[in-house]
Each structure stands twice: as C-alpha cells, then as structure tokens.
Amino acid sequence: MLVDEFEAERPRLRAVAYRMLGSLAEADDALQDAWLRADRAGAEGVRNVPGWLTTIVGRVCLNLLRARQSRPQTRLPDPVVSPAAGPDPEQRALLADAVGLALQVVLGSLNPDERLAFVLHDMFAVPFDDVAVLLERTPAATRQLAGRARRRVRDTAPAPMPDLARQRAAVDAFFAAARDGDFGALLEVLHPDVVLRADGGPDRPHFTVVLRGARDVAGEARRFGRLAGLVGPVLINGTAGILVRSGEQVLAVMAFTVHDDRIVAIHVLNDPARLRALIE
Structure with missing residues (x-):
C-alpha cells in the first residue's frame, strides 16, 4: 500500500x-x-x-x-x-x-x-x-x-573536522577562555575569519547580530564568561555544541563548527519562542 x-x-x-x-x-x-x-x-x-x-x-x-522570497529571512535554521x-x-x-x-x-x-x-x-x-x-x-x-x-x-561552509573529541576540546577551550576573560586564549581557539551569527527572534532584534573576525568575536565572547556555569554539552546537527540553561529554562543553543582545531563558525539561537518549540 x-x-x-x-x-x-x-x-x-x-x-x-x-x-x-x-x-x-x-x-x-x-x-x-x-x-x-x-x-x-x-x-x-x-x-x-x-x-x-x-x-x-x-x-x-x-x-x-x-x-x-518576498519576505526577508534573517532567522537561523532550526x-x-x-x-x-x-x-x-x-x-x-x-x-x-x-x-x-x-x-x-x-x-x-x-x-x-x-x-x-x-x-x-x-x-x-x-x-x-x-x-x-x-x-x-x-x-x-x-x-x-x-x-x-x-x-x-x-x-x-568548511566541513567540520570529524573527530568529536577534538571539536569538544575546542569548545571547552573557548568557554574556559571566556570565563577567565583571556583575550589571547580566545584568539588562539578562534579562526581569524570566524563568523558569529545570533538570532534573538523578531521581538528582540538587539540580540540578532552577525560578527566577523576573531577580534570582534573574542570581544563578544568574553561576555559569555558569566554563562560558563550554565552550559551543558550536546550535539547540534551532529557536531559539538552546548545548551545554556537556567534551571529548567533553555536560554540559548550554541552550535560550533570546528576545522583544524579552531572554531570557524558559531551559531547562537536565543529566540525564546523558538527555543520553547524546539527544546522544551
């Protein structure tokens, strides 16, 4: 049938x-x-x-x-x-x-x-x-x-390196450097042409940003240090990522693309409505 x-x-x-x-x-x-x-x-x-x-x-x-096509699309994929x-x-x-x-x-x-x-x-x-x-x-x-x-x-779209353990090591190094406010260590783990895209949703346009280059991304990443105690490891589309949680509430999903042991892309979904639909 x-x-x-x-x-x-x-x-x-x-x-x-x-x-x-x-x-x-x-x-x-x-x-x-x-x-x-x-x-x-x-x-x-x-x-x-x-x-x-x-x-x-x-x-x-x-x-x-x-x-x-007639509607601008700024949101990240699910x-x-x-x-x-x-x-x-x-x-x-x-x-x-x-x-x-x-x-x-x-x-x-x-x-x-x-x-x-x-x-x-x-x-x-x-x-x-x-x-x-x-x-x-x-x-x-x-x-x-x-x-x-x-x-x-x-x-x-560089292919992520296949070794998940090495992907995770780069992500852990990123958060350790962000937590310590270590700008030099952030520059070490970020590719010079790294891109960070964040999608805060239509109701929070100030959370929707695109940053390019290691120095700009590292400057933003130091603000992530305060989130270090709220992150937990997950896989995002099969590669190393993290969930940011406060209690039962998911605050953000962060996906990392790691190539040759350096982070080449970071995608952050922090749109509360989409997070509820996808995660909770």
Missing part, C-alpha cells in the same frame, strides 16, 4: 524537506502536503516510488521557498539538538551526510532553484533529468544551478 511505502520513506523525506526549508515544523507540514498530493495521484504505474515521493516533496518545498552521547535513530536519518548547521545557513543563502538542484542531486542523488522537470529547465541548466550552489557551499 502507498501509505506503508510513504511511512517507510518518511525519515528520508523529512531529511529532504529539512535541508530545503531549514525548519523542522515546516518540514513536517511539507510532508503532510506531499502525502495528500501523492494519495490523490496514486502510484499506479510508478516504477520508482521512493524517487517519485522525493520529487513530490521537492515540488512542495520549492513552492514554499519561492513564496518565502538546530537539531541531540544528547552528547549521540543522536537517536530518527535524528541520524535527518542528519545523514553531515548536514551541519553552518551548511544549513549556506543553503538558506541560495535561491530556491539552486537549493533544489543542489539538495536533490548532490545530497539525495536525484538525476538531473528529474530535477529539471521540477524546475522547468533543461538538464544542462539544472546542472549549472547545482554547480553554482556547490561552489558556494565549498567556499563558505
């Missing part, structure tokens, strides 16, 4: 939608819409049902992204928060192919057509001929879109 095949594919389809939309709630809504479309159409005569379902999800997400011991099976499916939060940020900077071409072809091996049908372009033009997106990802 089609419903059984859809449910079997749900983890992978949700991963497609998350990479396309950067929002877990919107990804779930997109899957519901895709199921209704698939159920109405029926799968009679479809030889590759998983591929067919993937293209339906892609079409739904593309429509959402195109509608979103982080996927897992215990430090590791993600559960459902999260592992969502995070396959090392889709770190830094990569999700870069995907959010692509135009909808580039994002669809890159996500479906490069991440989920959908043939260019099939992606071209969704985009109403030629396969050659679709290949060019994916190529532009691939270069943007390569140039602006």
